[in-house]
Amino acid sequence: MKTANDIRATFLDYFAKNGHQVVDSSPLVPRNDPTLMFTNAGMVQFKNVFTGAETRPYSRAATSQKCVRAGGKHNDLDNVGYTARHHTFFEMLGNFSFGDYFKDQAIELAWNLITKEFGLPADKLTVTVHTSDEEAAGLWRRIAGLPDERIIRIPTDDNFWRMGDTGPCGPCSEIFYDHGPAVAGGPPGSADADGDRFIEIWNLVFMQFEQRGPDDLVPLPKPSIDTGMGLERLAAVLQGRHDNYDIDLMRSLILASADATSSAPDGPHAVSHRVIADHLRSCSFLIADGVLPSNEGRGYVLRRIMRRAMRHAHMIGARDPLMHRLVPALITQMGDAYPELTRARALIVETLKLEETRFKQTLERGLRLLEEEEARLDAGRALPGDVAFKLYDTYGFPLDLTQDVLRGRGRGVDEAGFKAAMDEQRRKAREAWAGSGEAATERLWFELRDELGATEFFGYDTEVAEGKVTALVRGDARVEQAGIGDQVFVIVNQTPFYAESGGQVGDTGVIFSPGGAEVVVTDTLKKLGAVWAHAGTVTKGTLKVGDVVELRVDGERRGAIRANHSATHLLHKALQDRLGEHVTQKGSLVAPDRLRFDISQPTPLAPADVEEIEKVVNARILANSEVVTRLMSPDEARAMGAMALFGEKYGDEVRVVSMGGPHGDLQRDYSIELCGGTHVRRTGDIGLFKVVSEGAVAAGVRRIEALTGKGAFAWLEQRDHLLTEAASALKVAPAEVPARVAALVEERRKLERELAELRRQVAMGGGGPQSGGGAREVNGVKFLARVAEGLPAKDLKPMADDLKKQVESGVVAVIAVNDGKASVVVGVTDDLTGRFSAVDLVRTAAEALGGKGGGGRPDMAQAGGPDGARANDAVAALEAVLAG
């Protein structure tokens, strides 16, 4: 038997042999189409290649594409579990030609694959073509040899495939497998076509047009091919099954569910096992592609699917959370074909476990309430909307979960009543806000938040994506369009731009509209924690609300920010390890050119601390371990030892980023932090880490600034230049610079000492200690004054003492002039202190020097003055005092 994995491989090998590039499945959340909730066909990732807006290095491709149909236009959720062919998640096998081959070769390739490689008997196959497409009918006759009665012309849109209201489209031809007369149903186009006998397995679309608007159909640059074949359906046919849930892949998941709950796979809980098998796939793949459960948008669709599965697990009687225990079975089946599943294993397991643990707390009580309410209702009467709303609001029951519970009992829900209750709650919230007296701009953001919902952020795994402009804000008013020179906030439904938060700066980049508008984004802000506001200036064209735009983050800048953010986490941990548990984060800035980290720490970091921290962080960088993101409850995160900001309010679920530990060992990771920022994939991407400053910012708070990657390298390079320059100026090798500088400093100190001594000697009269030369008799008192340049002030008193000894009886003065300023010391020998006070005299001198005051004892006093040039005036002033 060919397993589903064999069939997928055969399909891709076959097209590879026929000159096709095998391309990976694109993510479930389309980056290139903001109007699509989830990728729902193989052609989604090639949409712009068909229209010619994008070129690829190949013109033929083949894929096995992950698809989800839930929540959006194609919503299969309600039927899943109850029917043979509904899935929320399925794989679409497809081959594509971008202006390469067209109808004839597409038909030939398809026919040969299913009849020769897969060996399906030709007489079991029937095809349809669009009534207008005689060419295709002729090709089926010629290439496949099909008789005319098995080439059915369909006049309706069933055979004209459209992506949506806009996008590439064209007539199509479908291949049906006939399960034989034992199954009820008729051929396509017949009255009982809806029966299960003829099953469509492959759709070949002859892409010829692009729908640009309601009445705007233009030809594609080149006719192209897009085919899609559901792997599950094909596998059912090839494995001789009639039900997609009986193929090996689905069966193994059903058995895993049965096994984990000790219940029979085909017993009374058969539907629940099928629901769980299907939902396990959609939930796990969505989580792997970055969707996390939330109360809005895609996250809410995921939550609805998860909770639907969890209700079925509850019905089977699973006491403990079940879904996460089935992930290994899924990875065994699909992990080889989709390695992203294996990579995201921890995130998937923890997200499922968290959601189920939490939902279990209200599920039972909600079901009890539902039963009580039902008991009051007449048979067949719909459940009142306010009850459904209470179940939603208080017990976390999505509307479709309540509907699913009631489905088996033949009861519906008053949906209009549910919506009215929901609107009423919103209205109250608005009123409460309006009453808070906030500024008009804040009210505007509140209205936008209410009306548009939260912006979806794609930036954890992409820097380019398409979004739809949902609002434009200029000043504090909404506008419908913005032209050249206008400064605006652009709001879109989804974006790869990171909005400033948690210390990480907002992204910059460009927004382009297909109509030629261009907005240069200089910052991105998050309003009310939910609405992304791209702040920018229109530099080209006119941007309008409703435009589908391409948002392009400045990737180089973001790369540098990522490196700095991850390095901040490593630094935080290294600081704690080195300095102690008291170290907590007091603030941080993660910018492209540097990182800044403030910590509670009373004393400066010693150079050895800084060195050790750099060494440790760089060792973690070099180990190049994976950076892992998980989602968990704040309590669980703390139990894991995650570092969180004290006093910070966290939501029900937090992102936990860990890095630097042994490969794959999540329990022993090095740094574990609560964080919503963007990070490198592996620590090696940080490149290099260098602390460039450490200092105080407030009492008990130290600030560390550091660089990473290219910035750190440039900084070190600059240092190296300085060293080289210094070495060349000193005429020594760089390694000898420190010794040479030390020697020079020592030499200089020695010379300074010698110079001071010489100056002192000069000041003292050039002769020996007894020379006493230059003393004058003023009014019978010996007066000796010295004025000298460059004498240290501390030398003045000893010099005055010396001079006093020289004159034996008299008044002495020493004035030193340094940098234009004067210091003066006056000494009076003991026998004269009755007549003259050194303190009075020095004040006189100080005054002459432009200063004031002075102090000391009657025999020795000191002062200073700013006007060193008037040193001689000071001497004259002293002499005048002595002269009386």
Ligand code: SER
């Ligand atoms: N786009 C077509 C489909 O989804 C064929 O791949 O059916």
